[in-house]
Amino acid sequence: MADLDLTGKTALVTGASRGLGRSIAISLAQAGAHVLALARTPGALEELDDAVKAVGGKASLIPLDLVEGEGIERLAEALMGRFEALDILVLNAASLGELAPLPDIDPKVWNHTLNLNVTANWRLIRALDPLLRRAKRADVIGVTSHVGGETARAFWGSYAVTKAALEMLLETYAEETARTEVEVSIIDPGTMRTDMRAVAMPGEDPQTLPSPDETLPLVHHVLTRTKAEPIRVRKRDLQN
Numbered sequence: 001m002a003d004l005d006l007t008g009k010t011a012l013v014t015g016a017s018r019g020l021g022r023s024i025a026i027s028l029a030q031a032g033a034h035v036l037a038l039a040r041t042p043g044a045l046e047e048l049d050d051a052v053k054a055v056g057g058k059a060s061l062i063p064l065d066l067v068e069g070e071g072i073e074r075l076a077e078a079l080m081g082r083f084e085a086l087d088i089l090v091l092n093a094a095s096l097g098e099l100a101p102l103p104d105i106d107p108k109v110w111n112h113t114l115n116l117n118v119t120a121n122w123r124l125i126r127a128l129d130p131l132l133r134r135a136k137r138a139d140v141i142g143v144t145s146h147v148g149g150e151t152a153r154a155f156w157g158s159y160a161v162t163k164a165a166l167e168m169l170l171e172t173y174a175e176e177t178a179r180t181e182v183e184v185s186i187i188d189p190g191t192m193r194t195d196m197r198a199v200a201m202p203g204e205d206p207q208t209l210p211s212p213d214e215t216l217p218l219v220h221h222v223l224t225r226t227k228a229e230p231i232r233v234r235k236r237d238l239q240n
Contacts, residue, residue, distance in 0.1 A: 004031040004220055004223065004224065005031060005032055006028060006031040006032040006033035006087075006088075007031075007032035007033075008032070009032065009033040009034070009087040009088060010033065010034050010036065010083050010085065010086055010087050010088070011025075011028045011033040011034070011035050011036065011086075011087060011088035011089075011090065012035075012036040012038060012079075012086060012088070012089050012090065012128070013025045013028070013035060013036070013037055013038065013088075013090040013092060014038045014039070014066065014090065014091055014092050014093035014124070015038075015039060015092040015093030015094065016035070016037035016038055016039050016045070016048060016092070017037070017039035017040075017041055017044035017045050017047070017048050018039075018044060019212050020092055020143065020189060020212040020215060021039070021090070021092040021093065022048055022051075022212070023211075023212040023213050023215070023216060024090055024092065024212075024216070024219055025037050025048060025052065025059065026048070026051050026052055026055060026057070027213075027216050027219070028057075028088065029052040029055060029057025029058060029059055030052075030055040030056065030057050032057075033057075033087070033088065034058050034059070034060070035052065035057065035058070035059040035060070036059070036060050036062055036079070037049070037052075037059045037060070037061055037062060038062040038064055038066075038075075038093070039062075039063065039064075039093070040063065040064070040065050041063070042061070042063045045061040045062075045063055046061070048061075049061055062075065066093055066116060066120035066123075066124075067112065067115040067116050067119075067120055072120065072123045072124055072127050073123070073127050075127070076127035076128050076131070079128070079131060080130065080131060083131065084134060085131055085132070085134035085135035085136075085138070086128055086131035086132050086134075086135060086138060087135045087136075087137070087138055087139070088138070088139045088140075088141070088223070089124070089125075089128060089132060089138070089139070089140045089141070090141045090143075090219075091121045091124065091140070091141065091142040091143065091166075091170075092143045093116065093120070094116060094117050094143065094159075094162075094163075095112060095113045095116045095117060095159075096113075096158075096159050097109055097110070097112075097113035097117075097157075097158030097159045097162070098110075098113075098158055099155045099156060099159075100155055100157075101154075101155060101157075102157045105157060105158055109158065110158050113158045113159065113162055114158075114161075114162055114165075117159075117162035117163065117165075117166060118162050118165045118166055118169065121142065121166060121169060122169055125140070125169075125173055132182050133177075133180060133181070133182060135181060135182075136181060137181050137183065138181060138182045138183065139182075139183050139184075139185065139222065139223055140170070140173065140182060140183070140184045140185070141185045141186075141187060141219065141222055141223075142166055142167070142169075142170045142184075142185070142186045142187070143186075143187055143188075143189065144163050144166060144167055144186050144187070144188050144232070145159070145160075145163050145188060146188055146190070146234075147159060147160045147163065148160030148161065148162070148163030148164040148167075149163055149164060149167050149186075149188060149232070150188075166186075167186055167232065170184050170186050170231070171184075171186075171231060174231050183222075184231060185222035185231060185232075185233060186231055186232040186233070187215075187218050187219065187222060187232075187233055187234075187235075188232065188233070188234040188235065189212075189215040189218060189235050190215075190234065190235045190236065215235060217238060218233060218235050218238060221233065221238060
């Protein structure tokens with residue numbers, strides 16, 4: 001995203017400490033945005049901060065568990081007092097859940113997956129909507145998967161159901177903000193070399209998979225498009 005100028009913009013990225021979230025956070029900072037990097041692990045966030053500084057960027061670190069307490073609401077209140085607007089919101093944090101037949105999924109795992117993959121994103125939208133509407137153009141980007149978004153797959157129930165729900169959440173928000181300057185996008189990056197993929201496919205050689213950095217053109221595309229397009233964009237759509 002070398003040709004993208006985000007100077008003066010503020011971007012909040014969830015799940016920013018590793019995988020796709022890390023790649024997006026670094027690239028937005030390199031483009032000039034002040035990145036609000038949110039993740040659970042302080043140590044991983046500090047490593048991200050070093051990487052952001054190495055490309056000449058700026059980040060504020062937000063160690064926060066999105067499913068615990070009222071942290072999201074407190075965060076929104078703090079941001080309202082510090083920033084005039086929120087220009088970019090990347091909803092990337094997610095849990096794989098449990099790969100098991102639906103009747104065998106642990107209820108605690110089911111609830112946690114639903115809370116993180118869906119409810120936390122609704123709470124973020126609910127709490128940050130005023131800041132997003134203050135921006136000259138605000139981009140809300142949700143990360144989805146073909147599992148749930150397009151295809152049902154046995155044993156992937158907790159993940160697939162929540163991704164399908166996330167897509168409907170974002171599509172609804174897009175309808176509700178259609179006459180505002182808030183642009184909502186859903187990106188499907190496809191298979192990537194991430195920790196989540198390694199858990200899901202332990203026998204797979206990760207070196208045969210594309211890195212998260214190879215998905216950045218998809219993020220660039222949704223941040224720069226100006227004409228009406230389908231809200232959901234897949235990596236392979238840009239390759240056709």
